[in-house]
Amino acid sequence: MSSTDTPRRVPLTPAARRALAAAGRLFYERGIHAVGVDLIAAEAGVTKKTLYDRFGSKEQIVVEYLADRDERWRACLAARLDVCVSPLDSVLTVFDVSREWMDANSPRGCSMVNAHAEIDDPAHPAYTIITGQKLWMLGLFTDLVRPLAPDAAESLGRSLMLLHEGALVAFGLRIFPGALEHAREQAAALLTR
């Protein structure tokens, strides 16, 4: 019912697309408050006027940044889940895709969790995107395990959620190597019992 209730509010012209790409990289690597609009404009090869013509405010750039990552993550995950042959396969695939996603472009952990650390106000338009993705992931886990254990689906979904979130944090802080793989093993142990 709400797979894409965070519609693109801003039409992405070529310059806007470059700006969003630069903003996304900078926001993720350095943090939202640490990156100014002048830097975004310079890195994107775009003038500040274009930035404000397209996005209207820095806050809106932040919203687009998170909405964009959310959208790409869900699409990436959905494509991989499409070819899964069983609920167990699907759950383990989530952890596989997470590991690949982290290895590829998220060495500093989950962008939603990181953004949440900088956004205190629940009324902030980005707040919905952040908690929305997490609630969606919880629902996904729960739905995936329901065929395996209809009565314990809620509980199992939450357990998988904890393992997954914990692994993302452990990966980002480099607490120990192979956090996603370890979480995957624990998920498998949890479901094959």
Next chain:
Amino acid sequence: MSSTDTPRRVPLTPAARRALAAAGRLFYERGIHAVGVDLIAAEAGVTKKTLYDRFGSKEQIVVEYLADRDERWRACLAARLDVCVSPLDSVLTVFDVSREWMDANSPRGCSMVNAHAEIDDPAHPAYTIITGQKLWMLGLFTDLVRPLAPDAAESLGRSLMLLHEGALVAFGLRIFPGALEHAREQAAALLTR
């Protein structure tokens, strides 16, 4: 060997103590980059000159903020673990203390994880404190389960770490109620098998 390798670098005069208390509250609630030294000084009822006389820089205030929270957390936990009667009791107590700690003064999740989202540079003096606490927690979990399963202690310690970190994130983002309690149950199930 390194329970307090983050010594207090700054002597805490009364005014410095007030400043650190105000800075801690503000940093945690609004984020580090979002809080200026003028605000800290005003909230603490202290002049900016006193701030810089005591701490020298905002960065040092951040370091003291994290070191202080780390110290208090470890002391709080150690006091409660002292009276535990078994390894299982100890592990479950960690989750209990975490829940109480979160309920009491950490509605926005782990301050170390949140700070990490704003500090990109591993050379930053706060980085050691952040990863230090997490490595200490991992070591604690591992040591606690060693009597229960000497051969699986490393693996079990990591599993408990994932559950615990995941619960802190889930709590901070309010993904579902009772995250710490659920993690505690999962930890119990993991160890009583």
Next chain:
DNA sequence: CTCATTGTAGACCGATCTGTATACTCGACC
């Protein structure tokens, strides 16, 4: 041809940022 859209170039605004300086008060200690 005209006109709206998209863009660049760059100056500018007021506010806020971290950090420093000067001048003064107060209390403790020798």
Next chain:
DNA sequence: GGTCGAGTATACAGATCGGTCTACAATGAG
């Protein structure tokens, strides 16, 4: 009595912040 540490009050500096402005160029559609 004199000195020193800790503190207040306040002004200031230089940079950067988010955001706005004017002027102009290119492009494509009616």
